[in-house]
Ligand code: HEM
């Protein structure tokens with residue numbers, strides 16, 4: 001029930017997947033809105049929420065990866081070894097983006113001279129001093145990686161829907177109800 005088997009995703013892997021999904025979609029939406037908000041208390045509040053949730057997301061993804069490493073996923077249901085390989089590469093790429101994106105956010109903020117506080121409870125140690133020029137480079141990177149992440153998620157979700165509606169296999173249902 002909690003752990004994956006050869007045929008099914010356990011509840012922990014599924015909770016990790018859909019919680020990260022909700023958080024990432026929220027982060028992409030709020031992140032994209034930040035630019036259009038006028039400077040003021042509301043913008044500061046949303047930047048604070050975006051930064052705090054981004055740090056929590058990074059920790060959650062690292063935890064999820066640990067769980068993934070000690071608890072292998074069920075067998076592949078793809079139509080060919082090539083399709084399965086492609087799926088694996090996309091999953092690795094998604095994990096990579098989910099780690100790189102919050103890290104670029106943390107570095108960008110610290111280089112801009114702002115501390116990264118997590119819901120006012122603790123502050124991420126400052127690894128970098130202020131450097132506005134370099135901060136701009138990381139701000140660009142944060143924006144590009146967000147776009148690549150959004151495109152990858154659309155491709156990944158389309159692949160899941162192809163499995164469900166065209167191949168009519170259990171790939172999507174396994175991630176929703178387990179089997
Ligand atoms: C997976 C996690 C994250 C996602 C998906 C994400 C997504 C985004 C997006 C889409 C934008 C708008 C970019 C643009 O205007 O082109 C943005 C802006 C921003 N993000 Fe994130 N972000 C994440 C994590 C973080 C973290 C951890 C921090 C800092 C601790 C952070 C700090 C910021 C700031 C300060 C901005 C607005 C200022 C700027 O881009 O120069 N983000 N984010």
Ligand code: HEM
Nearest residue numbers: 020021024025068073091094095153157160161171172175
């Ligand atoms: C923020 C959005 C998403 C991210 C970051 C994401 C990420 C991932 C990752 C990393 C895996 C690999 C799990 C592992 O083996 O460790 C995975 C599996 C899966 N995802 Fe997503 N996902 C997202 C959204 C979606 C959506 C919207 C759907 C459905 C429409 C979906 C359906 C699936 C399915 C069915 C699997 C299992 C694939 C298999 O059994 O090989 N995901 N996802």
